Amino acid sequence: MTSLQRILAIDAGGTTTRALIVDASGHTLGFGQAGGGNPISSGFEAASLAVVSATRAALEATGVDSPTVSSALVALAGGNSAEPTDLMATALAEIGLRGPLHIESDLLAMFCSGTPEGHGYVLIAGTGAVAGRITDAHLDFVSDGVGWLLGDGGSGFWIGRKVARAVAAELDGRGPSTALTPALLGMLGLGAAEDRTFGRPQVQLQLIRALYGMRPIELARFSPLAFAAADDEVAQDIRHGAATQLANTFAAVHLEGHGGPIVVGGSVLRQLSAQPPLSTVLQDGSGRSPLITVDDGVVGAAVLALRRAQIAVDNDMFTRITLGLAELRRKA
Amino acid sequence: MTSLQRILAIDAGGTTTRALIVDASGHTLGFGQAGGGNPISSGFEAASLAVVSATRAALEATGVDSPTVSSALVALAGGNSAEPTDLMATALAEIGLRGPLHIESDLLAMFCSGTPEGHGYVLIAGTGAVAGRITDAHLDFVSDGVGWLLGDGGSGFWIGRKVARAVAAELDGRGPSTALTPALLGMLGLGAAEDRTFGRPQVQLQLIRALYGMRPIELARFSPLAFAAADDEVAQDIRHGAATQLANTFAAVHLEGHGGPIVVGGSVLRQLSAQPPLSTVLQDGSGRSPLITVDDGVVGAAVLALRRAQIAVDNDMFTRITLGLAELRRKA
Numbered sequence: 001m002t003s004l005q006r007i008l009a010i011d012a013g014g015t016t017t018r019a020l021i022v023d024a025s026g027h028t029l030g031f032g033q034a035g036g037g038n039p040i041s042s043g044f045e046a047a048s049l050a051v052v053s054a055t056r057a058a059l060e061a062t063g064v065d066s067p068t069v070s071s072a073l074v075a076l077a078g079g080n081s082a083e084p085t086d087l088m089a090t091a092l093a094e095i096g097l098r099g100p101l102h103i104e105s106d107l108l109a110m111f112c113s114g115t116p117e118g119h120g121y122v123l124i125a126g127t128g129a130v131a132g133r134i135t136d137a138h139l140d141f142v143s144d145g146v147g148w149l150l151g152d153g154g155s156g157f158w159i160g161r162k163v164a165r166a167v168a169a170e171l172d173g174r175g176p177s178t179a180l181t182p183a184l185l186g187m188l189g190l191g192a193a194e195d196r197t198f199g200r201p202q203v204q205l206q207l208i209r210a211l212y213g214m215r216p217i218e219l220a221r222f223s224p225l226a227f228a229a230a231d232d233e234v235a236q237d238i239r240h241g242a243a244t245q246l247a248n249t250f251a252a253v254h255l256e257g258h259g260g261p262i263v264v265g266g267s268v269l270r271q272l273s274a275q276p277p278l279s280t281v282l283q284d285g286s287g288r289s290p291l292i293t294v295d296d297g298v299v300g301a302a303v304l305a306l307r308r309a310q311i312a313v314d315n316d317m318f319t320r321i322t323l324g325l326a327e328l329r330r331k332a
Numbered sequence: 333m334t335s336l337q338r339i340l341a342i343d344a345g346g347t348t349t350r351a352l353i354v355d356a357s358g359h360t361l362g363f364g365q366a367g368g369g370n371p372i373s374s375g376f377e378a379a380s381l382a383v384v385s386a387t388r389a390a391l392e393a394t395g396v397d398s399p400t401v402s403s404a405l406v407a408l409a410g411g412n413s414a415e416p417t418d419l420m421a422t423a424l425a426e427i428g429l430r431g432p433l434h435i436e437s438d439l440l441a442m443f444c445s446g447t448p449e450g451h452g453y454v455l456i457a458g459t460g461a462v463a464g465r466i467t468d469a470h471l472d473f474v475s476d477g478v479g480w481l482l483g484d485g486g487s488g489f490w491i492g493r494k495v496a497r498a499v500a501a502e503l504d505g506r507g508p509s510t511a512l513t514p515a516l517l518g519m520l521g522l523g524a525a526e527d528r529t530f531g532r533p534q535v536q537l538q539l540i541r542a543l544y545g546m547r548p549i550e551l552a553r554f555s556p557l558a559f560a561a562a563d564d565e566v567a568q569d570i571r572h573g574a575a576t577q578l579a580n581t582f583a584a585v586h587l588e589g590h591g592g593p594i595v596v597g598g599s600v601l602r603q604l605s606a607q608p609p610l611s612t613v614l615q616d617g618s619g620r621s622p623l624i625t626v627d628d629g630v631v632g633a634a635v636l637a638l639r640r641a642q643i644a645v646d647n648d649m650f651t652r653i654t655l656g657l658a659e660l661r662r663k664a
Contacts, residue, residue, distance in 0.1 A: 105530040132531055142531035143504045146540055149493070149548060150500040161481070168482040172475045173584035198437040199464055199474035208478055216481060216548065252505035 007309055008058070008072035008097065009301035010051055011109055012037030014127065017047075018298040019054035020325060021062055021069060022306065026317035028324030030067075031298075031332060032057025038077055047076075048087045056095055061328070071099040073305035075109030075297045077145070102308050104301070107132045108139040111263045112300030114292035116318035120260025121285060123250050125242075125269035127220045129155035133253040134260065137307065143252035148217050153245030154278075156220035156268045162238045163222040164211055171204040178234035183225045227271050242268070243278035250278070254285050262286045265294045299325055339641055340390070340404035340429065341633035342383055343441055344369030346459070349379075350630040351386035352657060353394055353401060354638065358649035360656030362399075363630075363664060364389025370409055379408075380419045388427055393660070403431040405637035407441030407629050409477075434640050436633070439464045440471040443595045444632030446624035448650035452592025453617060455582050457601035459552045461487035463578075465585040466592065469639065475584035480549050485577030486610075488600045492554035494570045496543055503536040510566035515557045559603050574600070575610035582610070586617050594618045597626045631657055 005024045010017065017037030021030040034057070036042040037050035051074060059067050072092055089101040111122035111134050118137040124130050129152045130145025148157040167184045169175025185191075185203065188210050195202045211219070226242075229235035246269070262285055264273060272278055273291060282291060294300075302321050303313045313321075337356045342349065349369030353362040366389065368374040369382035383406060391399050404424055421433040443454035443466050450469040456462050461484045462477025480489040499516045501507025517523075517535065520542050527534045543551070558574075561567035578601070594617055596605060604610055605623060614623060626632075634653050635645045645653075 108530070139531040141505075143506055144501075145532075146500045146504070146536065147544060149551070150497055150540060150543060151506075153506070164482055168478045169476075172478070173473075174475055174483075174485070174580055198440070199471040200477075204478065208482060211482060212479060219481070248506055 005309070006062070006067060006069045007302070007305045008055060008069040008092075009298065009305040010037070010054065010072065010074040011106065011296050011298040011301045012039075012047060012051055012074055012076040013106065013296065014038045014042075014077070016296070017050040017054040018296060018301075019051070019058035020298050020302050020328075021058050021067075022302045022321060022324075024306070024309070024311050026302075026306065026313065026320040026324070028302075028321060028328055030058040030061035030063075031325060031328040032059075032061055033332075037074075044087055048091050051088050052091045052095060055092060059096055061332070066096070068096040068098045071102070071305065071309050072097050073102040073104055073301055073308055075104045075106045075301040075304065077106045100308075102305070104304050105132075105139050105142075106297050107142065107145070108134065109297030109300035109304060110265050110294055111139075112303040113294040113297050114263030114265075114300070115261050116303060116313050116315055117260055119258060120262060121250070121253060122263045122265075123246065123269060123282075124264070124266045125155050125246055125272065126266035127156045127217065128152045129158065129246060129249060129266075129268070131246075131249045131253045133255060133258065135258070141253050144249045153249060154242035154268070154272070156223040156266075157217055158245065159226050159238055159242050159268065160219035160222035161216075162241065163225050163235075164207075164219055166234050166238070168204065168207060171201055171207065176234060179229040179232040180225055180235055183229060184222060187222070187225070223268060239272065239275055243272050243275040246272060247278045247281040250281050250285060254281075259287075261289065261292050263292045263294055265296075337641070338394070338399060338401045339634070339637045340387060340401040340424070341630065341637040342369070342386065342404065342406040343438065343628055343630040343633045344371075344379060344383055344406055344408040345438065345628065346370045346374075346409070348628070349382040349386040350628060350633075351383070351390035352630050352634050352653075352660075353390050353399075354634050354653060354656075356638070356641070356643050358634075358638065358645065358652040358656070360634075360653060360660050362390040362393035362395075363657060363660040364391075364393055365664075369406075376419055380423050383420050384423045384427060387424060391428055393664070398428070400428040400430045403434070403637065403641050404429050405434040405436055405633055405640055407436045407438045407633040407636065409438045432640075434637070436636050437464075437471050437474075438629050439474065439477070440466065441629030441632035441636060442597050442626055443471075444635040445626040445629050446595030446597075446632070447593050448635060448645050448647055449592055451590060452594060453582070453585060454595045454597075455578065455601060455614075456596070456598045457487050457574075457578055457604065458598035459488045459549065460484045461490065461578060461581060461598075461600070463581045463585045465587060465590065467590070473585050476581045485581060486574035486600070486604070488552035488555040488598075489549055490577065491558050491570055491574050491600065492551035493548075494573065495554040495557050495567075496539075496551055498566050498570070500536065500539060503533055503539065508566060511561040511564040512557055512567055515561060516554060519554070519557070555600060571604065571607055575604050575607040578604060579610040579613040582613050582617060586613075591619075593621065593624050595624045595626055597628075
């Protein structure tokens with residue numbers, strides 16, 4: 001096993017797929033990106049294409065003629081089906097994979113993007129919301145992350161849905177007046193027509209048509225409205241509700257005395273980590289040490305890929321990967 | 333205008349379409365049924381076919397050779413688009429309609445199925461949930477009924493979604509233990525496998541697959557579980573939450589001093605009308621007179637069709653239609 005060994009790490013996210021090639025010492029050799037590579041949200045074939053496309057870009061970026069990799073690891077959400085593994089392994093073999101393809105949880109990869117430690121917690125809130133407890137470098141216990149219909153409490157979808165429902169409720173007198181109403185109607189380009197059809201305001205009918213014409217998950221794009229309306233009571237209630245949901249999700253994975261850092265990520269969590277009661281729960285859970293914020297799981301995927309190749313990742317190697325990736329990204 | 337005049341009334345519901353033919357004195361001449369006739373849930377063409385099919389059955393039931401009707405009225409949800417009117421008018425003209433086709437709100441038809449009075453309220457909670465205030469025989473103000481994503485607070489969908497989320501939350505430690513979990517897993521034929529994949533119990537992954545394989549609105553079929561688990565605290569909270577939502581929806585249409593009866597309908601409302609705080613709000617709103625329960629809007633559609641033909645509907649005529657329809661249904 002020499003430092004010329006090349007290892008492929010892929011973070012297959014819902015909107016972006018990232019591929020990183022490292023050597024056995026953690027030197028970063030190439031980085032590439034493509035579109036959504038999550039088999040659940042994008043479908044198996046599109047996901048496989050995105051993984052191949054990001055890998056091809058990373059291979060090219062190494063500057064080596066016809067480079068090969070000795071193993072690969074893909075981090076993805078809900079990665080527990082054999083189908084994408086086979087499809088991806090075949091596709092990756094065609095462009096240079098000469099060894100095994102491993103699948104890991106994207107949540108564990110997020111944790112490993114923040115720290116090389118084997119114990120700790122991870123909490124992510126973007127479009128979805130999920131928490132995990134890491135024990136001995138494995139994902140030991142996961143809470144939520146069960147999707148918009150069944151859970152994802154405190155996520156961007158959760159907040160966006162509350163925003164839309166608050167507006168619909170104001171329009172027919174069920175809910176209080178809120179700054180979210182002009183904000184949402186404005187965002188959708190809807191007028192404030194006062195006419196009624198069968199006892200209902202025209203603008204509410206327009207809202208119904210606009211929102212049922214979307215995929216439900218798209219309601220997540222209204223979540224920024226709840227943060228923009230800082231002093232609005234309805235928006236404050238929504239933000240507090242989201243922080244309560246996320247605090248509860250974190251509490252479900254937290255184990256007294258388990259220790260380790262808390263890695264956090266996602267656009268919604270960035271805005272909610274200082275909001276009670278989530279802020280309190282996170283401070284207590286981390287022993288008041290700072291939270292570690294990550295943007296994605298690509299460094300963690302590399303850490304996991306190295307470990308699968310029996311290569312231990314210490315603090316120095318972790319820092320080398322992190323700084324090396326930042327450098328590759330800066331150049332790209 | 334003689335008593336031989338025939339008038340067609342149609343109640344186009346989400347799962348059943350009902351057609352009733354009455355004469356100018358309110359004698360019921362024929363009744364027929366077909367599948368879902370709501371353009372929103374069934375699509376314009378299927379809805380039109382159901383309306384035609386129910387009408388054909390009602391025309392045949394009159395026992396008259398090639399019967400015609402002088403006017404028709406269709407009661408349907410969200411009836412505010414010109415498209416279904418034109419389609420239905422053309423289709424109905426082919427089988428005997430010799431006059432205008434009117435469209436009315438299904439909510440007003442539900443109210444008119446319960447009473448010939450011109451003032452009052454209607455509250456329906458089945459798969460969806462909606463309330464209306466009736467003033468001078470018109471639907472004056474409507475609250476909720478904006479669908480599963482934006483509202484329908486306290487509806488069968490609302491309850492079924494809460495049931496599914498409570499089960500998902502118990503399975504990963506976010507929520508308390510509840511009798512709803514074995515009930516829902518049993519209903520879906522899922523085992524209680526304890527194995528974990530990537531930190532998540534297998535049974536939760538099975539639940540996710542089962543529920544995301546359904547159309548969201550189908551979660552309404554889990555609402556009976558919340559009523560069956562009478563002593564379960566989580567189920568009690570869900571029932572109380574639903575009653576609070578419906579009380580709020582009713583409060584939004586209620587006007588002090590407006591008067592008139594409260595007409596109620598829907599499988600969920602039947603089980604929640606005695607549940608606080610809804611029970612209190614309904615008792616106060618009705619001046620403590622009994623609620624009027626209706627099963628559908630077909631009698632009301634006939635009342636509205638007669639009024640459109642400039643025929644006043646008094647108490648006697650209302651009773652004649654109601655009893656006549658019951659008789660036709662008994663024979664059918």
